Amino acid sequence: MRGLGVRLWMVAVMALVMAVGCSDDGDGSAGEGEGADPSGTSDTHDDHDMHGDGAAGDGAADDLHDDHDMHATGDGDDAAQDAHDDHDMHGMMHIGFEAMVGDAAFTCDQTYEGLGSSDARAEPLDFRLYVHDVRLLSGDDEIPLELADSDWQHGGVALLDFEDASGTCQNGTAETNTMIMGAAPDGDYDGIAFKVGVPVPMNHDDPASAASPMNVTALHWNWNGGYKFMRLDMRVMLDDPDTDAGPTTPYNFHLGSTVCTGDAPTGEDVSCDNANRPEVTLPDFDPATDTIVLDYAALVAGEDLQVDEGGKPGCMSFPGDMDCPALFENLGLDYDTGEAVGDQAVFSVK
Amino acid sequence: MSPPRHRALWLLVLTIGAGCSSEDGEAHVGAGLDESTRGAAGQEATGRADATPSFEWNLPEGFPQPHVPADNPMSEAKVELGRHLFYDTRLSVNETQSCGSCHEQKLAFTDGRAVAKGATDEVHIRSAMGLANVAYASTLTWANPVLPDLERQALIPLFGEDPVELGMVGREQELIDRLHAEPLYVELFPEAFPEEPDEPISIDTLTKAIAAFERTIISGRSRYDDYLAGDDILSAQELRGMEVFFSERAECFHCHSGFNFSDSIMHLGKPFDEVAFHNTGLYDEDGQGAYPAGNEGLYNFSGEQRDVGRFKAPSLRNVTLTAPYMHDGSIETLEQVIDHYAAGGRAARNPNKSEFVTGFEISESEKQDLIAFLGALTDETLLEDPRLSDPWTAR
Known part of the structure; x- marks a missing residue:
């Protein structure tokens, strides 16, 4: 019995290794015939390290290993989607997210009011973000939630996507994702923590050859900047229509690393002075019953969405864009250094 | 351990193994991969998700593999x-x-x-x-x-x-x-x-x-691609132009993004097709966003007012060769195209205009830099590749 279990565990690990390799194949097949670095950059050593760590794979394998009592209910099917029903596989859990705009649920066919310091009216254009380094809290302990690779998760990074390409979210994707899924030991968890964004080792890889969800064109910023950690775009109705620009103005929020040096396209290591990765810690969070709320109204609290205070309309995370400081403060980021320093006010427990 | 459990674990293993090529779930991807081979896909150590293994794509470095409809495999x-x-x-x-x-x-x-x-x-x-x-x-x-x-x-x-x-x-x-x-x-x-x-x-x-x-x-063998592959081949002017192209100021890359310089992209390994249409402020005939009748872009399909004037952002690869520009060829040169965007569109008040066409300052020399960079996207091999040429003239 035990022997069979071990053998099956080995098979599972092998399959997972293959699966990870396979998800890499977007790259592998791309380079086919060239025999060269498929990513087009030599930045892939970092990428491989990520796979080597196998954050998701190892976790899932451990889970299988431990799971001698797994019921034969076919839970493996579409595991990422069926997470809700997945109590049979102990250790796998999902964390639900909700997007809100003040008191209202986020949808793409609604105009929101009372936003920012000028009580602006706005309609959404985009609402997506990456999160990583998810940890469950148990007293003073932090236990990593090992994210399972899927279309929505790769290498420990998850894409949360609240737009469905309907209504005013015209250029999005039809698919949405409002949860993250991963493995953790059974335990009494009383909180959760995570970072917003894409971690350094993956942030400057070539998105053309990256695995989903790291190959969403709309979320890649540029070579040196890497990914847009958050893309929350709105169209704001002006109280006093501008004579040049008309009755509305965009208010785009693109959070990402800035002040980057190095040359990512040619594979140089890139270093960004301003990391701009918010750290979110939510005590009093029960993973079994609670969800995490992301509130756009809280993000733009104190900011005048109708007045462009420099740079492009909205906040593009760069130094000198005076549309940024309020949003950064709300995310617990120091705008000058990009460090996560303070309490954030954008994410909460429901 | 009972047989059903055994099978369940195998099922899980195979599902995870196949999950990496989850795009196979889409009809237009699964070319050549039927159910029996899909399970086996997880056993390929290389994890090759090639839908048509017999066909040699000869893709440029870093390029993903295109989708191929299931009923029309490549040969x-x-x-x-x-x-x-x-x-x-x-x-x-x-x-x-x-x-x-x-x-x-x-x-x-x-x-x-x-x-x-x-x-x-x-x-x-x-x-x-x-x-x-x-x-x-x-x-x-x-x-x-x-x-x-x-x-x-x-x-x-x-x-x-x-x-x-x-x-x-x-x-x-x-x-x-x-x-x-x-x-x-x-x-x-x-x-x-x-x-x-x-x-x-x-x-x-x-x-x-x-x-x-x-x-x-x-097309993926331009001088820009050589540069990406590590050749120090771009001129100082082209590199300056690249900076402008990928800057938040000029915003070119928001719509002309990714390896194909277009934001409407699909390929293997990418489960979420991205489809985008943008109004670039070319016309505003009635102050409410009207475009010339019958040529109104996405509106002609959706009937939605907000879709008037929305068109696809074409790839900018080889753009130096593809003048005149825009869906109706109404702008003759790249210089004029840049002027158009720098002004926030020639119909800047169009209410449907893209949130990325808001105008920007650009100097004359920066404009020339940008044009030089766009020139580096020309793929000479594409223009001469005998496999893409007219076979009848050679006969």
Whole structure:
């Protein structure tokens, strides 16, 4: 019995290794015939390290290993989607997210009011973000939630996507994702923590050859900047229509690393002075019953969405864009250094 | 451990193994991968998700593999047949035009005209789009959200009546007869479509072969690509232009993004097709966003007011060669295009205008830098590749 279990565990690990390799194949097949670095950059050593760590794979394998009592209910099917029903596989859990705009649920066919310091009216254009380094809290302990690779998760990074390409979210994707899924030991968890964004080792890889969800064109910023950690775009109705620009103005929020040096396209290591990765810690969070709320109204609290205070309309995370400081403060980021320093006010427990 | 548990674990293992190529769930991806081989896919140590393993794509470095419809797998024979058909003027009513007439290789598969002109001299309302990298396009033509594959697209120039392009509407049998009369086709069609022994020459196989050929028109060997591969090949001016291109100030890359410089992209390994249309402030005829009637972009499909003037952002690869610009060829030079965007659009108050077309300051020298960088996107190998050339002229 035990022997069979071990053998099956080995098979599972092998399959997972293959699966990870396979998800890499977007790259592998791309380079086919060239025999060269498929990513087009030599930045892939970092990428491989990520796979080597196998954050998701190892976790899932451990889970299988431990799971001698797994019921034969076919839970493996579409595991990422069926997470809700997945109590049979102990250790796998999902964390639900909700997007809100003040008191209202986020949808793409609604105009929101009372936003920012000028009580602006706005309609959404985009609402997506990456999160990583998810940890469950148990007293003073932090236990990593090992994210399972899927279309929505790769290498420990998850894409949360609240737009469905309907209504005013015209250029999005039809698919949405409002949860993250991963493995953790059974335990009494009383909180959760995570970072917003894409971690350094993956942030400057070539998105053309990256695995989903790291190959969403709309979320890649540029070579040196890497990914847009958050893309929350709105169209704001002006109280006093501008004579040049008309009755509305965009208010785009693109959070990402800035002040980057190095040359990512040619594979140089890139270093960004301003990391701009918010750290979110939510005590009093029960993973079994609670969800995490992301509130756009809280993000733009104190900011005048109708007045462009420099740079492009909205906040593009760069130094000198005076549309940024309020949003950064709300995310617990120091705008000058990009460090996560303070309490954030954008994410909460429901 | 009971057998059912055993099976469940295997199922889980195989599901996870196949999960990496989850795009196979889509009909247009699973070419050559039926259920029995899909399980085996997880056992391939290389994890190759190649839908048509026998076909050598010869892709540029870093390029992902294109989607191929399940019912039209790639083959050398099919591509070669498609190349002959693409350049065959017998596909037009008066035998004057082929696909290649409006998609010339030396112009990166455009025609150099503001708007295209069909076999009967009827003028199209839009500019012929370049075909380079069309295999990666998640939507085809300038603004058609419901035309996902090249097989169906080929029917439009062949049989469309408004405008007439190749003008073969109602002449399907004549077209088939013409193909039967060509000895080379009698040879090539059965080679390309061994699964159609009874009727290898048909409209269906014709469009499939042309589509397969079009998927091989791949452009990724420009000087910019050499630079990405590590060659210190770009001039200082081109590098300065690249900075401008990828800057938040100019915003070029928000819509012309990714390896194909377009934000409407699909390929293997990418489960979420991205489809985007943008209003770039070209017109505002009534102060409410009106575009010239009948040429209103996505609106002509959706009927939604906010979709008036929304068109696809075409790839900028080889853009130096594809003038004039915009869906209606209404801007002649790249310099004027940059001026257009710097002004926030020539109809800057258009209420449907993209949130990324807000205007920017750019100096004359920066403009020249940007134009120089765009020139580095020209792929000379594309223009000369004999595998993409007209086979009839060589005969």
